[in-house]
Amino acid sequence: MTVGRKLWLIIIVKLFIMFAILKLFFFPDFLKTNFKSDSERGDYVIEQITSPINNK
Amino acid sequence: MEHFNLALVDWSRAQFALTALYHWIFVPITLGTSFIIAIMETIYVKTGDEMWKRITKFWMTLFGINFAIGVATGIILEFEFGTNWSNYSWFVGDIFGAPLAIEGIMAFFMESTFIAIMFFGWNKVSKGFHLTSSWLVAIGSNLSALWILVANAWMQNPIGMHFNPDTARNEMVDFWQILFSPTAVNKFLHVITSAYTYSALFVIGISAWYLLKKRDVTFFKRSMVVGATFGLIASLFMILTGDESARQVFRVQPMKFAAMEGFYYGETSAPLVAIGLFESVPNPQNPKAKEWAAKIEIPNMLSYMATLDPHAFVPGIHDLVHGNKEQGIVSYYDRITRGKTAIQALADYKVAKKANETNKANASLAVFKDNYKDFGYGYYDDPHNLIPNVPLTFYSFHTMVGLGFLFVLIFILTLIYVVKNKISNKKWLLYIALWSIPLGFLAQEAGWMVAEFGRQPWVVQDYMPTLTAVSNIDHTSVMITVLLFTITFTVLLIAEIKIMLKQITGFKDGGH
Numbered sequence: 001m002t003v004g005r006k007l008w009l010i011i012i013v014k015l016f017i018m019f020a021i022l023k024l025f026f027f028p029d030f031l032k033t034n035f036k037s038d039s040e041r042g043d044y045v046i047e048q049i050t051s052p053i054n055n056k
Numbered sequence: 057m058e059h060f061n062l063a064l065v066d067w068s069r070a071q072f073a074l075t076a077l078y079h080w081i082f083v084p085i086t087l088g089t090s091f092i093i094a095i096m097e098t099i100y101v102k103t104g105d106e107m108w109k110r111i112t113k114f115w116m117t118l119f120g121i122n123f124a125i126g127v128a129t130g131i132i133l134e135f136e137f138g139t140n141w142s143n144y145s146w147f148v149g150d151i152f153g154a155p156l157a158i159e160g161i162m163a164f165f166m167e168s169t170f171i172a173i174m175f176f177g178w179n180k181v182s183k184g185f186h187l188t189s190s191w192l193v194a195i196g197s198n199l200s201a202l203w204i205l206v207a208n209a210w211m212q213n214p215i216g217m218h219f220n221p222d223t224a225r226n227e228m229v230d231f232w233q234i235l236f237s238p239t240a241v242n243k244f245l246h247v248i249t250s251a252y253t254y255s256a257l258f259v260i261g262i263s264a265w266y267l268l269k270k271r272d273v274t275f276f277k278r279s280m281v282v283g284a285t286f287g288l289i290a291s292l293f294m295i296l297t298g299d300e301s302a303r304q305v306f307r308v309q310p311m312k313f314a315a316m317e318g319f320y321y322g323e324t325s326a327p328l329v330a331i332g333l334f335e336s337v338p339n340p341q342n343p344k345a346k347e348w349a350a351k352i353e354i355p356n357m358l359s360y361m362a363t364l365d366p367h368a369f370v371p372g373i374h375d376l377v378h379g380n381k382e383q384g385i386v387s388y389y390d391r392i393t394r395g396k397t398a399i400q401a402l403a404d405y406k407v408a409k410k411a412n413e414t415n416k417a418n419a420s421l422a423v424f425k426d427n428y429k430d431f432g433y434g435y436y437d438d439p440h441n442l443i444p445n446v447p448l449t450f451y452s453f454h455t456m457v458g459l460g461f462l463f464v465l466i467f468i469l470t471l472i473y474v475v476k477n478k479i480s481n482k483k484w485l486l487y488i489a490l491w492s493i494p495l496g497f498l499a500q501e502a503g504w505m506v507a508e509f510g511r512q513p514w515v516v517q518d519y520m521p522t523l524t525a526v527s528n529i530d531h532t533s534v535m536i537t538v539l540l541f542t543i544t545f546t547v548l549l550i551a552e553i554k555i556m557l558k559q560i561t562g563f564k565d566g567g568h
Contacts, residue, residue, distance in 0.1 A: 003117065003559060007124035010551055015128060017544060018135075026537050027135035030142035030527040042223040043406070045146045049224065049524050050403035 064531035065523045068140040071538045073508070075132050077501060078545040082126020082552075084500055087201055087248055088255020089119045090194035092286055097190050099282075101183050110565055111279055112190075113178075115259065117559055120175060125552040130204075132541070140534060144515055144525035149225035151217050151234065152207045159203035166196025201251075202244050209240035211516050212507070213308040219428060219519075221405055221421060239308060242301045243507075249294035250503060253463055256287025257489075257496040260470055262560060264489035267480050272565045280474045288467035295460060299361070305510075306362040306370075309517060311442065312510035314373045315449040317358060318348075322371040322380060328357035331454070334447055373446070377439045388439030395434025398427035432519045444512040452505035459499035466492055 031041045093115050100108035134156065137145045145152070173181060173189035181189075210216075216233035217226040228234065260283040263276035306313045314320070317329060335347035356366035363370075369383055379387025401424035408417035436442055470489060473479040479486070511517065515525040 003121065003555060006555060007121060010548070011124050011127065014125075014544075014548065018128060018131060022132065022537070022540070023135055026533070026540070027139040029138035030140075030529065031146060032138070038223070041146060042225065045143050045224040046221075046402065046406055048143050048528065049147070049520075050399050050406070 061526075061528075061531060062523065064529065064534065065526050067531045067534040067538060068136075068526050069522060071140065071534055071541065072133065072136055074538060074541055074545070075129075075136065076504070076508075078541075078549065079126070079129045079133065080500060080504065081497065081549065082122055082129060083201070084251030084254045085122045085258055086119070086126060086197050087251040088253070088286075088290070089115060089122070089258065090190075090197050091252065092255060092259055092282060093119055094187070094190040094194045095286065096279075096282055097187050101187050107275060107278070107565075111275060114275075114563060114565075115279070116174065118262075118556060121552060121556050121559065123171070125548050125555075129545070129548070140527055140529065141515075141525050142527040144520060146225060147520055147525070148211075148516065149223075149227055151210055151214075151226055151228050154228065154231070155203040155207040155234075159200050166192055167200065170196065198248055201248060205244045205247055206235055206240045208507075209237060209243045210234055211514075212243075212511055213237055213239035213304070214516050214519060221402055221424060222409070239304050242297055242304050246294065246297040246301050247503075249290045249297055250460075250500060252290035253287055253294050253460075254496040254500055256283045256290060256467065257463065257492045259283030260287065260467075260489045261491075261493040264486040265560070268483065268486050268490070270480075272563075273480065275565045277474055277477075277479065280470060280479065284467045284470040284474060288464065288471060291460065291464045291467055295464065298457070298460065302361055303363070309511055310371055311373065311376050312444065312449070312506075313362065314371065314376065315444045315446045315510050316453040316506060318446055318450040319358065319370065319372045320374050322369060322375040322383070324359065324369045325356045325367045326358035326362075326370040327353040327355050328361060330354050330357075331458075332450070334450075373443055377443070388433065388442055391430040391433040392436055392439060394427040394430040395432060395436075397434070398424050398431045399434040401427065402431075429518060432514065432516070432521050432524075435521050435524055436513075442513060444510050449506060449510040452502040452509065456499050456502040456506060459495055459502070463492065463496070463499070 031044070035041045035044060093112055096108060096112040096115060099105075100112055137152075170189040170192040173186065174193050177186050177189060214226070215237055216228060216230035218229045219226050234240065260280050263280040263283060266272055266276040267280075302313070302316075305316070318332060318334065319326070319329075329348075329351045330353065332351035333349045335349040358370050359368040360366040362368065371380060371383060371385055375383065375385050377388045379385050379390065401420045405417050405420035405424055408414075408420055433442070466485075466488060469482075469485055470479065473482050473485060513521040513523065515522045
């Protein structure tokens, strides 16, 4: 196999692993998946970053 | 701090560090060799000498292998922002998003378009158009790096933004202030010149191997001239930009600066520890643990490096934690108090806003704004948790600086002997040049360790510590992806090394 073909194969396999496996099954967007609107996302993040005070 | 899942924070950091470390194996070679190739091709076009065309093609093949294997490894970092670092991604808002989007467009349009012409356009387009494409690939890949480095610089020196307490996002108010912040300019120049230096080491190191084997001597002496000249110019600029970067760190991240020097107690006319060894690994949580087993100091140099005044006061870790009224340094204890006030005020503001209590909301907002600049300190009770790992930062910094000066020397000697046509007899120098390839990589990684470990615990300086930046996810899922990445990236690295070694060892200049 020529070096060019080897590299194309590596690129295709790599992109497949990244987008079809890693992104799909392991890297969902946390805020997009769990909340419907930006308003909900903003409220959630504020709750998260102020929780040390609120939990006391 | 007890409210945060530290195992999740540690695993998320490990994952990001692993991804960035592997990604950075490929990036600097792309940034630098693209210019080296463009220079070689320019010589070919100017002279018409066919050997320069073959030289260009040889290095272009190695560039292609590196590019193909490295391409898109950085995208995983963006996946991680959305999954593992969602609080951070939301908090930084469009300030991080805009540069990354521009980077994507630059990378896609410039690199992808012209790289195809560069590789497949020989004999299909004119010499001039091909050469232009090679230069545009180099410029495009470096411009791509600009945007991600601007985003990183903003995290180290957050300016040009306004925090919106209703959306919990930082909003960009001055794009140019972010783009041209002294931290961003210095970071970009220092990172690209260090990448050029590493690429030049890559070129002279591989050329040295051929000279040691007495193969294609003229071919690789020519490569060496270009590599060493490019490397010498780049490494001198690298030192200049590194020097200015140190002053920037002193101004905006004094704790990181103190950690880089293992400097615990501030003083005027501060000496610089050029070479130092800690007695035992001190506890980074205990600033009183400063003990040197051995050190070589340069008098007044630290003051000069920080301020250009050899007698200026340089605060140490102790001064930053406990404050120094005489020097106008506010203690971390006070900043923690203000930070807690800001966090409480933000929480109160949200509650009042929901209850439509306008006066209370306005009062809370005013308190929040007054104390926002110390917001991130409020997550801590013990200010010693705000000290980065001092030995790691110190040794990484000194390794990077020491190797930087060594590389300048290697380029000077290589250039002298290759121009005098005596390089083939200097086997010791050829071996040093060959071994400088892994040393170059070590220096690159050490530099990033200074930048990233040295700024801990901050992900956004003074505003967001790493522990609040992570998503509320199960840390075992992060452990699994760390394992997956380790396997994937290691396979890619082995493939790169094997294919590249085969290409290098199997090469024979067909022109003879």
